[in-house]
Amino acid sequence: xxxxxxxxxxIAKIVAIEGGQGLRQKLLxxxxxxxxxxxxxxxxxxxxxxxxxxxxxAIGRGxxxxxxxxK
Amino acid sequence: xxxLLMGHPNVGKSVFFNRLTAANIIxxxxxxxTVDYTKGYMRLEGKDxxxxxxxxxxxxxxxxxxxxVAVRMLHESKGSKVMCVIDASKVERGLYLALEIIEQGFSVxxxxxxxxxxxxxxxxxxxxxxxxILGIPVVPTVGISGEGIFALVxxxxxxxxxxxxxxxxxTEGIKHKANTPDERWALIxxxxxxxxxxxxxxxxxxxxxxxxxxxxxxxxxFAIAVxxxxxxxxxxxxxxxxxxFLVKIFDEHWLPWxxxxxxxxxxxxxxxxxxxxxxxxxxxxxxxxxxxxSFGALSxxxxxxxxxxxxxxxxxxxxxxxxxxxxYMPRLAVLIDTVLHKIGLHGYAIVPSVLALGCNVPAxxxxxxxxxxxxxxxxxxxxxxFIPCGAQIGIMQDVIPGSIGFVMLYLMAGYFIFGYILxxxxxxxxxxxxxxxxxxxxxxxxxxxxxxxxRTSGFLKVxxxxxxxxxxxxxxLYLAGTIDWLGNILxxxxxxxxxVPRETAGPLVAAFLRKDLAxxxxxxxxxxxxxxxxxxxxxxxxxxxxATFAMMLREGGKTFLGSLAVLLxxxxxxxxxxxxLWKLMGVA
Numbered sequence: 001x002x003x004x005x006x007x008x009x010x011i012a013k014i015v016a017i018e019g020g021q022g023l024r025q026k027l028l029x030x031x032x033x034x035x036x037x038x039x040x041x042x043x044x045x046x047x048x049x050x051x052x053x054x055x056x057x058a059i060g061r062g063x064x065x066x067x068x069x070x071k
Numbered sequence: 072x073x074x075l076l077m078g079h080p081n082v083g084k085s086v087f088f089n090r091l092t093a094a095n096i097i098x099x100x101x102x103x104x105t106v107d108y109t110k111g112y113m114r115l116e117g118k119d120x121x122x123x124x125x126x127x128x129x130x131x132x133x134x135x136x137x138x139x140v141a142v143r144m145l146h147e148s149k150g151s152k153v154m155c156v157i158d159a160s161k162v163e164r165g166l167y168l169a170l171e172i173i174e175q176g177f178s179v180x181x182x183x184x185x186x187x188x189x190x191x192x193x194x195x196x197x198x199x200x201x202x203x204i205l206g207i208p209v210v211p212t213v214g215i216s217g218e219g220i221f222a223l224v225x226x227x228x229x230x231x232x233x234x235x236x237x238x239x240x241x242t243e244g245i246k247h248k249a250n251t252p253d254e255r256w257a258l259i260x261x262x263x264x265x266x267x268x269x270x271x272x273x274x275x276x277x278x279x280x281x282x283x284x285x286x287x288x289x290x291x292x293f294a295i296a297v298x299x300x301x302x303x304x305x306x307x308x309x310x311x312x313x314x315x316f317l318v319k320i321f322d323e324h325w326l327p328w329x330x331x332x333x334x335x336x337x338x339x340x341x342x343x344x345x346x347x348x349x350x351x352x353x354x355x356x357x358x359x360x361x362x363x364x365s366f367g368a369l370s371x372x373x374x375x376x377x378x379x380x381x382x383x384x385x386x387x388x389x390x391x392x393x394x395x396x397x398x399y400m401p402r403l404a405v406l407i408d409t410v411l412h413k414i415g416l417h418g419y420a421i422v423p424s425v426l427a428l429g430c431n432v433p434a435x436x437x438x439x440x441x442x443x444x445x446x447x448x449x450x451x452x453x454x455x456x457f458i459p460c461g462a463q464i465g466i467m468q469d470v471i472p473g474s475i476g477f478v479m480l481y482l483m484a485g486y487f488i489f490g491y492i493l494x495x496x497x498x499x500x501x502x503x504x505x506x507x508x509x510x511x512x513x514x515x516x517x518x519x520x521x522x523x524x525x526r527t528s529g530f531l532k533v534x535x536x537x538x539x540x541x542x543x544x545x546x547x548l549y550l551a552g553t554i555d556w557l558g559n560i561l562x563x564x565x566x567x568x569x570x571v572p573r574e575t576a577g578p579l580v581a582a583f584l585r586k587d588l589a590x591x592x593x594x595x596x597x598x599x600x601x602x603x604x605x606x607x608x609x610x611x612x613x614x615x616x617x618a619t620f621a622m623m624l625r626e627g628g629k630t631f632l633g634s635l636a637v638l639l640x641x642x643x644x645x646x647x648x649x650x651x652l653w654k655l656m657g658v659a
Contacts, residue, residue: 008286025252029129030505031164033256042286046409047418047504049285054192054272055161056281056510058405060417060503 003067004048006040012069013037019066027067030057038069073121074113074227075148077141077172078156079165080127081509083184085109086214087156088124091224097522099395100509102127103422103440106137108144115224123148126439129164131171136439136447145172152178152230154223159189159196159211162267166259169205170235170249178230179207182223186211188510193270201266204241206233215515238262277511285402285508294406297399301390305383309468312382318469321362321374329370330358344546345369363470364595366546372539375466375591380534381527383465387429388526389519396514396522400425401506408504414487415494416441417504420450427458429526431619434458435626444630445499449490451627452634455615456641457486462534462587467607470594474604481604482611485645493637533618534585541584545577545592554580568643570650570659571606572598582610584617601658605649613642 006012014036017024027033031052041049041056048064050057059067076084080102089096092111097104109124128141145153153172157165162183173179183189183198202209208226212219235249242261249258284290326347335342337349337356346367349356359365362374394400400422408418419440427434431454438450459467459482467475494501548554557580558565558573565573574596582589589610593603615623615638624631653659 008282021252025130025132026134026505028252028256029164029167030507031161033163041282042290042405045287047405049405049508053160053269054194056285056508058285058401058408058418058504058506058508060408060505062503063505 001069001071003038003040003050003064003069004043004061006038006043006069006071008040008042008044010040010071011037012040012071014067015070016068017066018068019063023063023066027059027063030059031055032057032059032067073123073148073151075123075125075145075151075153076156077125077145077153077168078127078184079129079158079161079168080137081507082127082156082158082165083214084124084127084156087154087182087184087212087220088122090214090217090220091122096124097525098518099392099400099522100398100512101395101400101422102507103137103419103437106140106436106439108140113224115227128168130168131175135442140439145175145177149176152180152227154182154227155179156182156184156214159183159186160192160194162196163259163263166262167255170238170255170259173205173207173233173238174235174249176232178232180223180226180230181205181207181209182212182214182219183209184212184214186219187213187216192272195268195270197266201262204262204265205238206241207231215518281402281508281511284399285405287406290402290406294403297394301394304390305386305464306468308386309383309465310472313379313465313469317374317378317382318361321370321378322360325373326359326362326365326370329367340550343367343550344543348546348549363591366542366592366595368539368542368546371588371591372542373535375585375587376462376531376534376538379469379591380462380465380587381531383468384429384461384530385523385527387461387464388523391425391429392519392522393514396512396518398509398511401508404504404506405508412501413494414490415449415497415501416446416490417501419504419506420446423450423454424458427454427460428464429461430530431455431458431460431615432622435619435622438626442502443500445497446501448627448630448633449493449497451623451630452493452637453486453490455619455623455634456612456638457482457489459611460586460616462530462585463590463611466587466590470590471603471607474600474607478604478607478611481608481649485612485641489637489641489645534587537617538585538588541581541588544584545581545588548580549577568650569605569609569646570653571602571609572596575606575609578606578610579613582616583614586610586616599658601653605646605653608649609642609646612638612645614638 036052039051047058047060078084085098091113094111096109105126111122112119113122125141125144126137128138133139133142155169198209208229210223239245245261249255284293329346333346347359347365362370404418404421407421411420423434423437438447441447554577558576562573578589578592593606
């Protein structure tokens, strides 16, 4: 499923980042990588806010839609 | 030898710098506080060693102007040692930058900073093992308390260049080299498997508050409450000191004393410049009874910055420092992102916008953290035109307390409407927000007081001389008749188009030096409440003050001409529209 469909409080694992090298690298540098476990903080409106390994990060919706997760 | 302090944004490099050099530079709990490098000296074994606080960068492929500065600094400093500061709770991403720097042949020491935060998060890191694998010194540190910094400095001498191939070999299980990003990440994964264990993360009350204040449903009402609280405290604090004490001191003691002891007296040109120009009462020149009307360099010139603006600036910077250090700004950025996207900016633009409410000059510098040229141009232009600075807001509180809300709203509406138009007209990409949201922190009183002191004293150093000079200049121009001449020539424009008295010419000249002085001078001109609102709006949107002007020229280069063009359009349309509005309401 796509990251943006996760509801607040739900936990999932990132399985893929669908995008070019540029996007991947940008996300990797912020700690968003395949295999990471994420907790959704806010996904209703505006940027998606995630928690990964205890750190919080905000990601624009367009980018977040390229991230595939599995519950 | 030279030492570069490098690392991701918001890992505490500036805290290190202040500790190492006993210097005073601004530190805050959000990324992008340092956008230009700062130099200092550290005493080590009897020698002074140059140390440079480099702006935060995620990698050596720069994504914005602050990162470009970082990469350029590194390339210009061959042979230096690099102190790479890594957030211990985010080791992997920090190691990427460290590997890139090592690859370039630099001697590196690694500070695993915010070690305490990592422990809180149940993240266990084997620093010894990391040191072994990398072959360079690795020291756990807690920048804000100073823990580990001495150990780090003492290990500087052990830093030598290492080969990435050797690191690959020591990591074991990695078959390839580490030349491409993917290979580097694979190496880092190999290293981190050996040294990092993530324990169960226990959520605390702090995290619950963090979630609550960043989700739109709860966060937006909270943000409105915060901003409303900010505004109320600002107004009542500044009012209390200005009206309660300082106005009395200046009007009842300082001005009469000056009028009594200064040689010359009313009508004397030198006395007029320094103390009191006086005003005509039934054809007779009469002395002023307050510092707003006296216009003298030592009366109005001191009263405006010290008597009116100082309390406002002080309370503004105190509250801003609290919001910054607690870590609220990035959350505000997330909440406002959707709105700002409609005008071609993203949430992070809130940082320069809020800084501009204090002073436009550092705000123009802060636009460096925006990624594209389009965004930087838009942000710089919008803030210089539409965001009044703290000094101006402070004086407006005192001069037009009843209409200040309207002025602020009208300017804010202009910010959004012209932002929307500029976004449509200017070609260029708008990247999406991608930002770390740091955990809430208890603000340290030492840091808060230092920051407030630096910004407030910075204001006094710039404002007092400029306001005094501005008062003198405007007075000379009055005495020489230049202001009247200008007012008469421009009368059709002032009276016909903007609907303000022709005498507004004087304050508009002053506005080029200081906006606070300009608003103070407006208060001495006879006009209706509505004309006053128009005139104050004009002072705000017409040319930025000279300090902002210089900063825009420096930061924007050629795009500055574009900003000027936008500015002219705004002055005539947005200023004229207000006159039209008054006409429709039947008050002009």
